[in-house]
Structure formats: C-alpha cells, structure tokens
Amino acid sequence: MKIAISGKGGVGKTLISAGLAYHFVKNGLTTIAIDADPSPNLALTLGLSPKRSRQIVPVSENKELVESKTSTEISGVYRLTFTVDDIVRDFSVQTPYGVNLIVMGTVQSMGAGCTCAANAVIRALLRHLVVERDEVVLVDMEAGVEHLGRGTARQVDTMLIVTDSSIKSLEIALHINNLARDAGIRQVFLMGNKVADEDQRNAIKSFAEDNNLQLLDFVPFDEQVVKAEMHGETPLKYKDSLALKSIDELGSKLAQLG
Ligand SMILES: Nc1ncnc2c1ncn2[C@@H]1O[C@H](COP(=O)(O)OP(=O)(O)O)[C@@H](O)[C@H]1O
Ligand SMILES: [Mg+2]
Numbered sequence: 001m002k003i004a005i006s007g008k009g010g011v012g013k014t015l016i017s018a019g020l021a022y023h024f025v026k027n028g029l030t031t032i033a034i035d036a037d038p039s040p041n042l043a044l045t046l047g048l049s050p051k052r053s054r055q056i057v058p059v060s061e062n063k064e065l066v067e068s069k070t071s072t073e074i075s076g077v078y079r080l081t082f083t084v085d086d087i088v089r090d091f092s093v094q095t096p097y098g099v100n101l102i103v104m105g106t107v108q109s110m111g112a113g114c115t116c117a118a119n120a121v122i123r124a125l126l127r128h129l130v131v132e133r134d135e136v137v138l139v140d141m142e143a144g145v146e147h148l149g150r151g152t153a154r155q156v157d158t159m160l161i162v163t164d165s166s167i168k169s170l171e172i173a174l175h176i177n178n179l180a181r182d183a184g185i186r187q188v189f190l191m192g193n194k195v196a197d198e199d200q201r202n203a204i205k206s207f208a209e210d211n212n213l214q215l216l217d218f219v220p221f222d223e224q225v226v227k228a229e230m231h232g233e234t235p236l237k238y239k240d241s242l243a244l245k246s247i248d249e250l251g252s253k254l255a256q257l258g
Helices: 013-026 050-055 063-070 084-091 117-129 146-150 167-182 198-210 223-230 242-257
Strands: 002-007 030-035 100-103 135-140 158-163 187-195 215-220
Touching: 002 013, 002 167, 013 030, 013 135, 013 158, 013 187, 013 242, 158 167, 158 242, 167 187, 167 198, 187 198, 187 242, 198 215, 215 242, 223 242
Parallel strands: 002 135, 002 158, 030 100, 030 135, 158 187, 187 215
Antiparallel strands: none
C-alpha cells in the first residue's frame, strides 16, 4: 500500500500520517513514513525528541548519498537500482513507535518536469517500497496543490485528502481531488478531521455529496491531541485518544480496501 496524505495546511495531515503509520506498525507491517513537507515536523509527532529531529539529514540535503545511489556517467541520467533494504538502511530513521521515517527536505522546484536527483530518489522510493504486500508507505505531503505537479503523487495508489469543516479546506480538497483523479490515482478519498459537532460533520458530508467526493471517514476533534502538542509530546502515547482510535479504524478500512 502506498498512501499520500494531502490537504490544506493545519487540517491534520501530519497527525493522521503518524496515527496511520503507528496503526500499521501495530499490525505487523513494515511502515515507512515520508515527510514530504518542506517544513518537516512528522518526526516530532512520531515521538522523536526535538534534538534528535533536528539532527535528521533530509534526503534532499544528502547530496553525496543521493548521487551515489542515482548518478551515472551521463549527465541527467539517473540510476535507480537500489533495493528496499538499501533504502530503509540508507535513508530512514527509526522512531520510538517503530515507524521508519524519511525526511525529504526542500526540493527546489524546477517546474512540472523536474528530474533533480532528490526528487527522483523520492519517486524511486515510492516505486520500490510498495512492491511487498507487508509494507506500507505513507507520504505526509506539503500543504496545497503545487507539489501534485511534480510527479510524486502519481507514484501512490491511494490519496487521502484531509479537510476540516471550513470552506477553504473543502475547496482545496476539491482541487486536490480533481488533480489526483487527473493523475490517475486509483483511490482518492476525502477525510473529515477535527470534527467537533454534528453541524461540522454535516457540512463536510454535504460538500462531499454536492461535489462528488468520496468521503471515507471522520476523525473527531480531540482535546488530548491539543494537550499533547502543548506539552511537546507525541499524541501516539495516548492510547485512549478519541482521534487516534478513529485513525486506527481508518487504517483498518484502508487495509481492507487494499
Ligand atoms: N483531530 C484533532 N483534534 C484536535 N487537534 C488536532 C486534530 N488533528 C490535528 N490537530 C491539531 O491541529 C494542528 C495541525 O495539525 P497537523 O497534523 O500538524 O496539520 P497539517 O500537517 O495538515 O499541517 C496540530 O496542532 C494538531 O495537533
Ligand atoms: Mg504537517
């Protein structure tokens, strides 16, 4: 399974990425979470300390490694022959709850046809890591829609678009939905997050119905998540968090859909 998590900034992509990743780890799958946000913070949500998180060298800044893995004698031609094990060993960081984390870092945009090495590595990671049935790759994407043109999204089989009940988030979700469908992604789902009451739930539901978006599930607003963030803790440690419980259910649904 390879799943990208997208949506407007602040809707809960990182929380849902981390919660889903932990769900799959608990179910015995090798789980790789890729932080593709240029301002990465998935490491903290996965339970690494701020100090340890700062020490992670993003793939895009690890030029030597990227080049050794990708370059050929011919300029502009990349060799992408490494194995899954190589990728995990060379690029990922172990996090306390068992998720393998890869931080992509900032990739300078060179337009839609960007073939820069770091981006090529990420696309290759996505292609290579999903071949096994007992592996899951989750991509915590950057906010908005521009990145969808860079080819990363095309390498996933499921796009989960996170939204809250605000019309701004919903409009961005609709835009992403259309781009993801145009890119030929097999499954594209809308996911309501931070839902505090029936009104919010209904707002998301009717927007989805009116615009032909496939609504998969809701995650409730959860004070425990807010508290965890306030104390600089990972929400993953709260076993009875309502939000994480429903992210667990979401994970089971996704596993069933395949
Ligand atoms: N279900 C929820 N209940 C309460 N707070 C949430 C929930 N989901 C996300 N948050 C909080 O909202 C903020 C933004 O979430 P985050 O996952 O960082 O969003 P994104 O990655 O989309 O920018 C964080 O402080 C996070 O803890
Ligand atoms: Mg985020």
